[in-house]
Amino acid sequence: MVLDYSLYLVTDSTPAVLGKKKIEDVVQAAVYGGATIVQYREKHGETANMIKTAEGLRAICHESNTPLIINDRVDVALAVKAQGVHLGQTDMSTFPKTSLYQVEMLKYSQEITVARQLLGPEAIIGATVSSIDEAVTAIEAGADYLGIGTVYATATKDDTKVILGPTGVRDILDAISVLENKKVPTIAIGGINAKNIQRVMFKSQAGSKRLDGVAVVSAIVAADDAKAAAQELRELVNKSPGFFKEQANQTKEVNELLGRVNAVIREVGLQKPLCHNMTNLVVQNFAANVALAIGSSPIMANNGDEASELAALGGSLVVNMGSVTPEAIMNYERAAQAYNSCDRPVLFDPVGAGATKLRRGAVRRMLANCYFEVLKGNENEIRVLLGDVSTQQKGVDSSASTSSDLDKATLARDLAAREHGVVVLTGETDYLSDGKRTYAVKNGHEYLGRITGTGCTLGTTIAACLAAHREDKLLATLSAMLMFEVASERAAIRLDVKGPGTFVPAFIDELYEVAQLARKSDGGWSSWLASAKVEEITLRKADEMKRVLENAGK
Secondary structure, eight states: OOOOOSEEEEOOOOHHHHTTSOHHHHHHHHHHHTOOEEEEOOSSOOHHHHHHHHHHHHHHHHHTTOOEEEESOHHHHHHHTOSEEEEOOOOOTTSOTTHHHHHHHHHHHHHHHHHHHHHOTTSEEEEEEOSHHHHHHHHHHTOSEEEEOOSSOOTTOTTOOOOOHHHHHHHHHHHHTTOTTOOOOEEEESSOOTTTHHHHHHHTOBTTBOOSEEEESHHHHTSSOHHHHHHHHHHHHTSOOTTOOOOOSOOOOHHHHHHHHHHHHHHHHHHOOEEEEEOOHHHHHHHHHHHHHHTOEEEEOOOGGGHHHHHTTTOEEEEEOOOOOHHHHHHHHHHHHHHHHTTOOEEEEOTTTTTOHHHHHHHHHHHHHOOOSEEEEEHHHHHHHTTOTTOOOSSSSOOOOOOOHHHHHHHHHHHHHHHTSEEEEESSSEEEEOSSOEEEEOOOOGGGGSSTTHHHHHHHHHHHHHHHOOSOHHHHHHHHHHHHHHHHHHHHTSTTOOSHHHHHHHHHHHHHHHHHHHHHTTTSOOGGGGGOOEEEOOOOOHHHHHHHHHHHTO
16 A cells, blocks of 8 residues: 655644644644644553544544554554554664664664564554664664654654754665665654745755655644645645756756856846845945946845845845854844745855854754755865864865865765755865766956955855846856956956955956946857856766775775
8 A cells, every 4th residue: 555645744732732722623624634644642641541532533534544653552553443653762862882772773673573563564664763773773674664853853852862954864865765675655754844844855855765755743733724734734745845946958068158158147237136145244345346246236134034025026145154143043044044935046155164063053054944056165164064073164264175176076066966056165276066067167366365255245246147047057156156256367467456455446347347248248258258267077976986985995
């Protein structure tokens, strides 16, 4: 029997969540609204009362042919002839991987085996997992599906010690996707609601392996209208997220890309898109002048409560993570989510991501809760985004790199593929990738590193091009990079430029001039592009490289 796991309802009878409603009424409304499976969870109830409630839920679910699963209690499942049981477990993250850990894993495996023996071969047995080891153990023991979590912290489960986020879910999916003949459905659980359900489904995808659904608690049980809540969630879980548009059949040839750069820049001038910058006071004036020079319309606004109205104007957002106060992070998150909701592009620059524990935490939170079309950073910052906890920055600058050009290109490619966006790894040579196409861009001038705010204002330039050109994110980003970096080269050789101080006004002039040349070309080729230094880089596929490294270690 093929089950639909797309909207898996977990009940909660605590007054803080259920309120004065009856659990039976909530479940009936939810299945009418589209809940595909119901799990009855009651942690502290007496057995007789649990059986009585479960019998009522079984009757409700039977009417709509919706499977009823009982949480942990095999005896209750047997008593009411429920379709199955879901087995949780002691959080094992606190155990080191010693004999005690192995004992706990063995006990969990045995629980699944015993449940199968008692309930029979047709019963549905689910298992909660929060690590790769736990997932593999549950699958080997015969679990029919996995509940992966906790994704986000939640008030409905107070014994949670592991918060996975979508990235952690993806790591588990990636690991179990290679298990031969062990393809089991997966759902994510923990803090999932209408605001984040699509991000969880989208950002947890590992190659061709994706979640089969989500489990929700408060999003339905605490709702005033459980039927409407279930309808909304069911629609969202089955719908492609508006903030991500698949971009297929894009050109890889460098000359073809360069031949389209002027058309992108021309669109910026024609549309004059809003470029919303969330950045520090030191950079705001410079960023506004750069935006105006290229034809965009800038606004500097760090209050996330404004973002919904600004996003509706059709522009783009740049989040430069300068300040990491709780208020600042909350505003970044609100703004990015507002632009995601309006299907508008967001660029994230994780300034100094590896400098402190607080900044690393802020980066994890932003990646878990928002979608970014472009991630831009130096090598250290990109490593932190990929999850490298050993990276340590002294400030916003990247330390001297010992990585090869191929290593840097691979970093950009891997992050872009994981986040389903475009990555710009900045340095003496910049690396640009969308996960499928990867390029080295060797333009720019050393003066860009001698003045404050050039990294932020490159972000402004990229965001303006993203807002104007929605068909190819990588092309839009490349167009902005070339406009910005070629302008810096043109400015640096001017006779009136004596150093970084005189470079700034000359750079803004040249940016304006390059933008004008692009527009006068009517979208075709123009002389300034002769300075472009762009090279395509061919990399091994990520899964092929993984196998190579594994074989090398044997």
